[in-house]
């Protein structure tokens with residue numbers, strides 16, 4: 749694991765963007781794994797600056813989002829379809845038809861999840877997977893005790909994650925109970941895993957991921973076995989290392 753400790757979000761955004769660009773530069777069709785949440789925001793902001801400045805073009809890139817809630821309409825402002833559209837596709841000027849988000853409304857959710865994994869494979873696999881991390885060290889929505897070899901599938905959200913995400917909804921009752929998420933095995937297939945975190949609230953998760961045992965109770969710890977995992981964090985998130 750390469751650990752990059754930055755003094756603030758702005759610096760973290762630049763450090764992460766430099767690395768992402770390094771790994772996709774020159775690829776005819778870069779495939780980028782997209783994450784929602786506040787963690788990668790600084791990266792998206794820096795990429796947006798580069799796109800607006802004419803230094804980066806992502807219109808030919810393919811994007812695959814990590815996860816989606818089950819059962820909320822795509823037009824709901826907190827569906828990951830909406831979040832990816834407004835916080836990634838639009839500012840980064842990606843081509844909407846080239847970006848996919850798992851289907852949380854399919855009649856057969858598992859069939860749709862299997863098809864999603866196939867689409868990633870058909871695209872040639874993910875070149876750079878952007879990741880945030882939950883306070884319980886989940887990545888995507890792979891909650892503690894998710895199988896390390898899991899593929900895209902339906903998961904139940906833990907009370908902790910529903911509580912963490914309640915800030916985006918009017919009340920905790922409105923936070924969906926289930927999601928569709930790429931599996932840890934799917935994430936491990938990416939050529940580069942670029943994880944971002946900031947703030948003291950993530951310090952325990954970061955310490956467990958980097959220095960703890962590789963164990964399913966800490967899903968992100970599997971990244972210790974990733975051939976190219978890059979962790980870009982601020983000083984507060986690094987405070988327990």
Ligand code: GLP
Pocket residue numbers: 783784785786787788814815879880881882883886887888889909913
């Ligand atoms: C959500 C997402 C994850 C994200 C995590 C952390 O549950 N499914 O992909 O990494 O929460 O979110 P944040 O970065 O906002 O703390």
